[in-house]
Amino acid sequence: MTTLSQNLLDLSDFAWQRLRNRVEGLTDEEYFWEPFDGCWTIRPSDGGYAADGFSADGLRIPPDPAPFTTLAWRITHIVDILQEDRTATWFGHQPLAEDGQPPTPTSAADALAALDHAYAVWRRRLAAVSADELDRPMGEPAGAYAEHDGASFALHILDELIHHGAEVGTVRDFYRGAHPEDPFAAALAGELTPADRPALLAEAAAAQRWEVVPQLADLGFPVNERTKDGFTPAHLAAGNGSLDTLRVLVEHGADLSLTDPRFNADVLGWANWFKQAEVAEYLATVRSAPEAR
Structure with a gap:
């Protein structure tokens, strides 16, 4: 019988491959495309264009309705979700030094490389979670979610990957429709x-x-x-x-x-x-x- 851990890994791999296929061929123009005024994207945070001087638009309490977000913003968000420390610490593990911190990719090529790395980090962490860790409350590291079990957190991360991945695919469809090519x-x-x-x-x-x-x-x-x-x-x-x-x-x-x-x-x-x-x-x-x- 397939275990819960294997089911989670299989779902994760399926969602990941679908997203990875959808971002193939991404260009810088498309990555930064802003179809409307007031989009959230990634911008130089210090007035310059150094790679470490970019940050994602955002507010602690987003406006309602939320602004339209560019592919740059969405992909950066997915990278952050998968690679942030809590995808290790909330399961009771410690991040590895080589995991690094989620970057803010400033080009389409950098974004695809960052996505690949972030998913590799997340998948390794998920694969390392035991059945007991999936079943028991996460405790103090999870803060307000201390009483939630590890499986609920794994499903939350997968939901983020799936629904933001779907948004990325939809924005690519919008871009293609607005920039027809034959x-x-x-x-x-x-x-x-x-x-x-x-x-x-x-x-x-x-x-x-x-x-x-x-x-x-x-x-x-x-x-x-x-x-x-x-x-x-x-x-x-x-x-x-x-x-x-x-x-x-x-x-x-x-x-x-x-x-x-x-x-x-x-x-x-x-x-x-x-x-x-x-x-x-x-x-x-x-x-x-x-x-x-």
């Missing part, structure tokens, strides 16, 4: 090459832009590259029932035996799982008669 048009115009963006055809399949997939394939964009989630264009075409697209991919050398990291299924497995009977029939024919390609 890499497919750029590729078709010759402004973007397979060397520039090898997974572009996979991106087109993920966006269900089936009309551009054949053109990208003809331009030499690889058909077996994967999306950031590890899906090939053939998986996505099969799962969505886009038989014409799948035929094009097969004609351009799609490897139908590749499996995805989430379901460990090949392309036919996706067709069957998503109940795409016509696609599954075609794939069965291709599998039994390779010359049909």
Whole structure:
């Protein structure tokens, strides 16, 4: 039977990986984007721009409604939540010297590095908590929460990771909507090459832009590259029932035996799982008669 400790670790890892995937490719412009007046963000606290001279906007009693917070503010907050000393001391442990103190990242690259470190610190601390420590009251180190057990505190930190991670993803969606980009048009115009963006055809399949997939394939964009989630264009075409697209991919050398990291299924497995009977029939024919390609 799975233990409470393992369930907490599994939930933490799932929430973390979802957040980490959502911040991939973050730029400085997006990190500091303020879509409205009065946003809370991170700013130089001493009039300069030294890395140690930044701090996050905030008040002990926030206004109601709370200000919109930038990605810089939100990511800094997540780093602080995961890495602060209490994620060790409230469980009755001591922080390690190499854990350090939560920084205020002043660039997107620094923010991603800080997130990686903060999560590694939090995960190691959570993994070190015993079943007894999860079950018993935390006592004096937890102050007003002394009577709460360790499990309730672990769940609180996970709630912070999950809901702030969801906010980060939503702000990225807002930014993308406000700064539309059409890499497919750029590729078709010759402004973007397979060397520039090898997974572009996979991106087109993920966006269900089936009309551009054949053109990208003809331009030499690889058909077996994967999306950031590890899906090939053939998986996505099969799962969505886009038989014409799948035929094009097969004609351009799609490897139908590749499996995805989430379901460990090949392309036919996706067709069957998503109940795409016509696609599954075609794939069965291709599998039994390779010359049909």
